[in-house]
Amino acid sequence: MTALPARSRVGLAQAVRDTAVITKRNLLRNVRLPQLLLFSTVQPVMFLLLFNYVFGGAIGRAIPPAAGGKYINWLIPGLVVQVATFGAGQTALGLTEDLSKGVIDRFRSLPMARSAVLAGRTMSDLIRNGLIISLMLGVGFLIGFRYQTDFVRLVAGVAVALAFTYAMSWVMAAIGLAVKNPEAAQSAVFLPVFPLVFASSVFVPTQTMPDWLRAFADNQPITVTTNALRGLILGEGALLPGQTVEGQILAALAWAAGILAVFAPLAVRVYRRTVS
Amino acid sequence: MSGPIVEAEGVVKTFGPIRALDGVDISFEAGIIYGLLGPNGAGKTTLIRVLTTLIRPDAGTARVAGIDVLADPTAARTKMGLAGQFAAVDDYLTGRENVEMVGRLYGLSRGDARRRAAEVLERIGLVDAADRPVRTYSGGMRRRLDLAASMVGRPQVLFLDEPTTGIDPRSRIDIWNLIQDLVADGTTILLTTQYLDEADQLAARVAVIDCGRVITEGTPSELKDKLGGAVVELTVTDDCRDQTLAALATVTGEQPAYEPSTKKITVPAPDGARTLMAVVRSLDSSEIVPDDITLRKPTLDDVFLALTGHHAEDQTQTSATKPRRPRRIR
Ligand SMILES: Nc1ncnc2c1ncn2[C@@H]1O[C@H](COP(=O)(O)OP(=O)(O)OP(=O)(O)O)[C@@H](O)[C@H]1O
Ligand SMILES: [Mg+2]
Numbered sequence: 001m002t003a004l005p006a007r008s009r010v011g012l013a014q015a016v017r018d019t020a021v022i023t024k025r026n027l028l029r030n031v032r033l034p035q036l037l038l039f040s041t042v043q044p045v046m047f048l049l050l051f052n053y054v055f056g057g058a059i060g061r062a063i064p065p066a067a068g069g070k071y072i073n074w075l076i077p078g079l080v081v082q083v084a085t086f087g088a089g090q091t092a093l094g095l096t097e098d099l100s101k102g103v104i105d106r107f108r109s110l111p112m113a114r115s116a117v118l119a120g121r122t123m124s125d126l127i128r129n130g131l132i133i134s135l136m137l138g139v140g141f142l143i144g145f146r147y148q149t150d151f152v153r154l155v156a157g158v159a160v161a162l163a164f165t166y167a168m169s170w171v172m173a174a175i176g177l178a179v180k181n182p183e184a185a186q187s188a189v190f191l192p193v194f195p196l197v198f199a200s201s202v203f204v205p206t207q208t209m210p211d212w213l214r215a216f217a218d219n220q221p222i223t224v225t226t227n228a229l230r231g232l233i234l235g236e237g238a239l240l241p242g243q244t245v246e247g248q249i250l251a252a253l254a255w256a257a258g259i260l261a262v263f264a265p266l267a268v269r270v271y272r273r274t275v276s
Numbered sequence: 277m278s279g280p281i282v283e284a285e286g287v288v289k290t291f292g293p294i295r296a297l298d299g300v301d302i303s304f305e306a307g308i309i310y311g312l313l314g315p316n317g318a319g320k321t322t323l324i325r326v327l328t329t330l331i332r333p334d335a336g337t338a339r340v341a342g343i344d345v346l347a348d349p350t351a352a353r354t355k356m357g358l359a360g361q362f363a364a365v366d367d368y369l370t371g372r373e374n375v376e377m378v379g380r381l382y383g384l385s386r387g388d389a390r391r392r393a394a395e396v397l398e399r400i401g402l403v404d405a406a407d408r409p410v411r412t413y414s415g416g417m418r419r420r421l422d423l424a425a426s427m428v429g430r431p432q433v434l435f436l437d438e439p440t441t442g443i444d445p446r447s448r449i450d451i452w453n454l455i456q457d458l459v460a461d462g463t464t465i466l467l468t469t470q471y472l473d474e475a476d477q478l479a480a481r482v483a484v485i486d487c488g489r490v491i492t493e494g495t496p497s498e499l500k501d502k503l504g505g506a507v508v509e510l511t512v513t514d515d516c517r518d519q520t521l522a523a524l525a526t527v528t529g530e531q532p533a534y535e536p537s538t539k540k541i542t543v544p545a546p547d548g549a550r551t552l553m554a555v556v557r558s559l560d561s562s563e564i565v566p567d568d569i570t571l572r573k574p575t576l577d578d579v580f581l582a583l584t585g586h587h588a589e590d591q592t593q594t595s596a597t598k599p600r601r602p603r604r605i606r
Contacts, residue, residue, distance in 0.1 A: 010350060014383065021380045025366065032368040032409065102364035106425070109328045111353040112381040276331050 015113035022120025066237030077229035078202035088168035092176025287336035298488035311479030357431035382429030
């Protein structure tokens, strides 16, 4: 019987390996229960269909011509950001589920990198949300969405959305770990997110909102990220006068970096407090 | 390696107003099964969580395999395995994937993890089900899988929190055999249980824990000696109870215990059947016919009644009301 050597510190290589193991474990769930991915895609597709066919005609008049005269072109970048935001909520749900099932205790009793539990969870959710966004773009193409720039810019837009969803995953991790139980996490996560998504440029241009709301809507991260995507996918004409595509991309990335800088350490601290 | 393999000293852990551990000392040598026996809420799980680095105690020290678990938790974790009170397995992975994942997290290479997983699954009797999702497993199978996962890193010390609770009698024997095999191979095991017979069957030494304190410690036979081996238990009609209690005291030289809620009278029977016959003769001569009379082995409840003066099951209720007078221990 060969005993494992006692190791006081977990090296970086081991930490990366452990993170990969946890990421794979989390992703396998989506593979084994493909319904999970499908259901997560159904909701944005439903929004897509509802908004496109129900409100599209009315809203269509208010959108910039850069959208090629089709509301769906304007809506898709917004919905990508909506998926990025809601999808991040999955991080809270996954963590609370692992907490309540004792899986996190098992991980913590192993000589693995402590960081791997959170790093693996946010990584697997990033991959998962990337898949859902791709699926949704696919459905969008089927019902008439066309990017107005080029494919590289579309991909760049998705990358900006992924940076945002990754940062939001850490916010959700902190929320989930603070409330601990899966049922409470469900509402704790979506309650703050709903108003943020609707009071933004995701569905309608902010110009039609009352001034006080518009002041908020124009400057919150979901709008900024949506603008960056619209600039990339539809061109500068989709932005407000005075805004540039580069400016919106930089602002969106700055938001993502800022959120990450605040919430990643916070989530780690809440994790340490929650589990002991 | 000499000296104790697990050693806890003065461990205190409070949760708000609850003192889950109130100064626990345990210590035992390698190569044995050590039993931690106690009722619900005694502090068994909390002690295991301290020893396995899951929580930090408010006071006290703990060493596992010579490593201070508070000072060097990561090193301590390489030496131990944990199967918690509730099986922590992933439903949507297969049994094999679960075990391999834990092996990887112990630091085994992919190939080693695969080989080792096959080994422990074989050993634990889950080969046939190994490639099925855990979702389709029975409760007992999940428990066994959890045990397999805890063994995969070849830990020197295994912590098993109530490994047989909620498991049918046959699987229970399987798990007992497995635990005994592991010890034969040189693993040290600390297991918690609520069952006296389990501690008796498996453990070389037992600590009885109650309200966060070790109330007695020793080999199972030392423990039972404290109770005098067997107990006579009988019920009589209310009008002849006092007469019965007096008769029993004379025959056995012990003060019998009367439990109003069940109307049961118990008295130690140091000489087993001989004591029972003496009791029957004495009752017969007083023309008392009991409704029911049995000679039985002491249960955990008797240990508790004897050592703490309250029953194992209703300790919260009892400590809230007036404590019962402890029965005398021989
Ligand atoms: N995280 C916690 N927060 C608050 N109280 C706790 C916590 N963990 C344990 N306790 C309390 O500490 C005491 C000891 O609990 P513990 O789980 O160690 O008991 P146990 O002996 O394992 O019981 P059981 O046989 O029911 O598993 C109980 O009163 C319990 O309510
Ligand atoms: Mg317990």
